[in-house]
Structures are given as structure tokens and as C-alpha cells.
Amino acid sequence: MSSASRHKAPSHVRYSEGKGRGVFAERQIDAQTVLEISPVLLFTKDEYNAYGKHTVLDQYPLKWPDGRMALAQGLGSLFNHSDHPNVSYTADIETDSIRYTTTRAVAPDEELCIFYGHEQRFENTDGTPPAPSEPGTNEDGWGGLSEIEAEGMVNEGSGKDIFTFADGDPCDVIDEEDLPFERLKLFEDPEEETVDQVQTTKVWVVDLPDPRQTNAVLKWLKQTSFDTPLHSHLKRVRKLPSPPNTTSVLLSPHHDTQPPPPIPVLESPLSEPYVLDVPKTAALTLSSCKVKSSLWPTVYAPRRKGEPELWERGKVRWACDAMRRVVRAAREAEDNGELPIAAYVPIPYFASEDESTADDGLRRDFVASDTRKSLAHPLKHSVINVVRAIADHRASSSSETSDTRGELQKESTLTPGLAPTDALTAAPSRSNGMHYLLTSLTLFTTHEPCIMCSMALLHSRVKEVMYLYPMERTGGCGGAACLPRLEGVNHRFGIGVWKGGNKAKKGVGEEVDA
Numbered sequence: 001m002s003s004a005s006r007h008k009a010p011s012h013v014r015y016s017e018g019k020g021r022g023v024f025a026e027r028q029i030d031a032q033t034v035l036e037i038s039p040v041l042l043f044t045k046d047e048y049n050a051y052g053k054h055t056v057l058d059q060y061p062l063k064w065p066d067g068r069m070a071l072a073q074g075l076g077s078l079f080n081h082s083d084h085p086n087v088s089y090t091a092d093i094e095t096d097s098i099r100y101t102t103t104r105a106v107a108p109d110e111e112l113c114i115f116y117g118h119e120q121r122f123e124n125t126d127g128t129p130p131a132p133s134e135p136g137t138n139e140d141g142w143g144g145l146s147e148i149e150a151e152g153m154v155n156e157g158s159g160k161d162i163f164t165f166a167d168g169d170p171c172d173v174i175d176e177e178d179l180p181f182e183r184l185k186l187f188e189d190p191e192e193e194t195v196d197q198v199q200t201t202k203v204w205v206v207d208l209p210d211p212r213q214t215n216a217v218l219k220w221l222k223q224t225s226f227d228t229p230l231h232s233h234l235k236r237v238r239k240l241p242s243p244p245n246t247t248s249v250l251l252s253p254h255h256d257t258q259p260p261p262p263i264p265v266l267e268s269p270l271s272e273p274y275v276l277d278v279p280k281t282a283a284l285t286l287s288s289c290k291v292k293s294s295l296w297p298t299v300y301a302p303r304r305k306g307e308p309e310l311w312e313r314g315k316v317r318w319a320c321d322a323m324r325r326v327v328r329a330a331r332e333a334e335d336n337g338e339l340p341i342a343a344y345v346p347i348p349y350f351a352s353e354d355e356s357t358a359d360d361g362l363r364r365d366f367v368a369s370d371t372r373k374s375l376a377h378p379l380k381h382s383v384i385n386v387v388r389a390i391a392d393h394r395a396s397s398s399s400e401t402s403d404t405r406g407e408l409q410k411e412s413t414l415t416p417g418l419a420p421t422d423a424l425t426a427a428p429s430r431s432n433g434m435h436y437l438l439t440s441l442t443l444f445t446t447h448e449p450c451i452m453c454s455m456a457l458l459h460s461r462v463k464e465v466m467y468l469y470p471m472e473r474t475g476g477c478g479g480a481a482c483l484p485r486l487e488g489v490n491h492r493f494g495i496g497v498w499k500g501g502n503k504a505k506k507g508v509g510e511e512v513d514a
């Protein structure tokens with residue numbers, strides 16, 4: 001028996017009025033409990049059309065993210081549909097399995113149901129599906145995303161093709177204007193080809209009476225907090241040719257008027273540090289490098305740091321799936337009386353298996369919704385909740401790796417809501433960057449994160465943030481403020497605004513912090 005099945009929440013199969021067999025909770029089950037991990041049998045669309053479709057199997061398959069049909073084993077095929085589901089499901093393409101997780105606490109004997117989609121071919125005995133919207137419009141207010149089912153899968157009965165980007169080579173680069181989101185430009189790229197055009201910032205600099213003091217000063221700098229990455233586009237040392245034949249060292253940013261403290265243990269004392277205007281950014285062209293370096297030696301970096309990366313079709317599909325997932329979580333939250341706001345951090349997109357095996361980051365995804373209503377806690381925003389869940393996961397993974405494997409499998413040692421398989425597959429060590437919670441990860445969210453959440457994301461070193469609804473009055477990613485644009489921040493992240501969010505239907509007022 002696998003560790004996953006040993007930890008399954010107790011449920012049983014029995015007849016459900018008007019629906020055939022269904023899955024029922026045997027006892028009270030907490031929210032975010034993994035109920036089942038069902039391996040799937042995969043077959044091609046052609047095989048399905050030729051054979052499966054004409055048999056009883058027709059009721060069961062789901063469309064797999066790669067377009068094949070998937071038949072869930074175990075309990076997976078027995079979950080009935082509900083318009084107000086208490087179970088969500090996630091495709092794990094690495095293990096060809098589907099994970100079923102409760103979205104809220106479930107009472108003993110309650111039926112465990114998933115959401116198949118808005119169109120069913122059977123008579124739905126569980127509520128009425130919403131009236132269909134005009135074809136081609138996004139009347140759902142979720143950019144059309146809510147019409148699409150969980151995690152890149154759709155019940156075949158709905159007959160929808162879930163991927164706008166379904167056809168074509170996953171490695172094709174998608175044109176910027178065809179992307180399903182618009183990137184927020186963090187900085188303009190001004191021409192800086194003359195001294196007048198160069199944008200500058202102020203720094204403290206000291207001249208050395210003796211060039212042989214350079215190493216001692218650099219060594220001292222390394223031990224101080226002045227060795228800041230903010231000036232990584234500048235060289236540390238400037239040597240002016242004779243005359244005046246001076247060596248100068250860049251000490252620190254000029255945040256305030258206080259000069260840096262005196263540099264100890266030098267044979268001949270240094271002159272007083274002074275403030276100098278230096279280029280703010282690296283040089284994009286050789287000619288600009290020459291101009292900028294006349295102020296202070298500047299790094300030539302033809303590809304600007306933060307320049308938007310190209311998106312391949314495969315990655316766009318991954319992002320569409322993630323956006324659907326987060327919309328679904330927000331709708332579930334709303335059904336449960338919360339604000340319809342959710343955040344989702346998927347496993348990063350890997351173009352190849354080699355990339356995926358080389359990565360030692362997250363091995364599972366994380367989703368959280370806003371819980372400030374149910375917990376009567378004003379800070380329980382969805383972004384904070386998801387960052388917290390990842391922190392707990394990382395903490396439990398790192399402590400578990402020091403345990404024996406046997407101890408790892410004891411349920412009591414695991415974080416609630418963390419499936420045993422997650423713990424066992426978690427990264428074995430905190431290697432480079434792991435002490436930041438979201439290094440290399442993308443966060444998807446329904447609403448632009450507020451300033452508090454944006455700051456939490458900045459501190460977590462998130463790679464990029466994608467949101468559906470701009471929050472002009474409260475947002476910290478382009479609305480009221482744009483944190484990664486601020487001067488002096490030590491990390492910048494990309495921002496994508498999803499196309500098609502219907503402002504009028506975002507479900508929360510302008511004044512709400514998301």
C-alpha cells in the first residue's frame with residue numbers, strides 16, 4: 001500500500017439519489033484534506049471516439065491537459081457533480097494521476113462532489129446550472145475562465161475545448177500581443193546616449209591616497225552592509241588616468257546625508273567621502289557604456305535585467321490552467337461565504353524533463369483563498385495565506401529530511417493539508433535561493449495584491465505575479481502603487497495583467513484590499 005493511500009481520509013461508496021453511485025464522507029473531514037490520488041488510464045482522442053464513446057465508459061473520462069482522454073482509477077471516477085462542490089481536483093502530469101482535495105470542511109455522511117462543468121449531458125439533480133452566456137462573451141466576469149474546469153481538465157460531457165492555445169508545438173514562441181496577459185512595464189527604456197540623458201543616482205565615494213589601499217578598502221566593504229547589490233551595474237573602483245591619477249572606491253548609496261563611518265586599519269588616513277552622481281542603470285549599448293562610464297565605470301549589459309522573457313505555447317497553456325485554477329478557488333470561496341479572492345502558486349513550467357529534474361524547488365502546487373471573513377482576521381488575505389502555506393511546507397520538508405523515512409510517514413508529523421506524497425517528494429535540501437519562499441515561482445491571483453501582500457511577495461522573491469482584476473485604489477502591483485518599481489527595493493518581479501477580466505463583476509468593491 002502506498003503512503004498516499006494509507007493517509008486517505010475515510011470515505012465510502014454508496015448510492016446517491018438520482019445520480020447512481022457516489023462518494024460519501026465517513027466522518028468529519030477538514031478543509032484541504034487530500035481524499036484520493038487516482039492513477040489515470042490515458043488513451044487518445046481517436047481511440048475514445050472509435051471505442052470508448054460507444055460504451056458505458058462515455059460517462060467517465062476527463063480531458064487530460066495534453067489533449068488525451070483520462071480514465072481515473074480508484075474512487076476518482078465515482079465522484080458525482082455538484083454546482084457547489086466540496087472537492088477540487090488537480091492533474092499531476094508527472095505521475096499521471098489526479099489528486100482530489102476537500103475545499104471546505106465536510107460533515108460526516110455528506111456526499112463528496114466535484115464540479116464537472118457548466119454543461120452536462122445528464123439531468124443534473126444537484127442544483128441548476130447558471131444560464132449560459134452569449135457565445136464569445138466573458139459574461140462570467142472571470143475573463144471566461146470560470147467556464148473552464150479545474151486544472152486543465154474538463155468532463156467530456158461538456159464538449160468544450162479548454163485550451164485556446166491547444167494546437168501547435170508547445171515550443172512555439174507566442175507573439176507578445178497574442179499572450180493572454182499584458183505585461184506591466186516596470187521601467188521605460190530611455191535612450192541614454194549623451195551625458196544629459198543619463199539617469200543618475202547619488203552615492204558615497206572615497207578617493208584613496210595610495211592605490212595599494214584598494215584591496216583593504218574592498219575587504220572592509222565586504223564585511224559591511226554597504227556591499228549592496230543595488231550597484232551591481234557599477235564597478236566598485238574607478239581609476240582616473242594621470243593627471244590626476246586618482247583611485248576612487250564606491251562606498252554606499254546616498255540614502256541620507258550621513259557619510260559612511262571611517263574606514264579602520266589603513267596606514268595612511270583617507271580623505272573625507274563625498275557624494276557623486278553615477279548612472280542609475282547598466283548600459284544597453286556600447287556607445288551608452290562609454291558615456292555612462294565617463295561618470296563612473298558602468299557595466300555593459302545589452303540584455304537589460306528584467307527584460308521580458310519569451311513565452312512558449314506550452315508555458316502559456318500552463319498559465320491558462322493556473323488562471324482557471326485560481327478563478328475556481330475564488331468561486332468556491334464565494335460559495336462558502338468568503339470574499340471571491342484566491343491565490344495560486346503552481347509547480348513552475350518546465351519546457352523539458354531535464355529542466356524539471358534539475359529543479360530542486362516546489363514539487364507541488366499551493367492554492368489559498370481569502371479567509372478574513374470566516375476567521376474574522378483582517379490580514380488573512382489569499383496571498384498571505386498561500387505564502388504561509390508554502391512557508392509551512394518548506395519548514396516541514398526541511399525538518400522531515402533530517403528525520404528517518406519511517407518517521408516521515410507518520411501522519412502526525414505532517415503539516416495539516418500536506419499530502420504524505422508531497423513530503424516525500426519535497427526538495428531534499430535548502431539549496432541556492434530556497435531560503436526565500438517564492439524564488440523562481442509565479443503567483444496567480446484573481447485580484448491585484450494589496451500593498452501588504454505585494455510587499456510579502458517582494459520579500460519572498462517571487463518571480464512574477466499574474467492577476468485578473470486590477471485594484472486601482474488598493475493594489476500594490478500597478479494600482480495604488482507598484483512595489484517592484486520603487487527605488488531602493490532589493491528585488492523586482494514581473495507583473496502580468498490577465499486580459500478579459502470584467503471589472504464590473506470582480507465581486508469586491510474598489511476599496512477592498514485584496
Ligand SMILES: C[S@@+](CC[C@H](N)C(=O)[O-])C[C@H]1O[C@@H](n2cnc3c(N)ncnc32)[C@H](O)[C@@H]1O
Nearest residue numbers: 019020021059077078080081122123124125126
Ligand atoms: C463520473 S460518473 C460518477 C459516478 C456515477 N454516479 C456512477 O455510479 O458510476 C458520472 C455520471 O454520474 C451521474 N451523475 C453525476 N453527477 C450527477 C448529478 N449531479 N446529477 C445526476 N447525475 C449525476 C451521471 O450519470 C454522470 O454521467
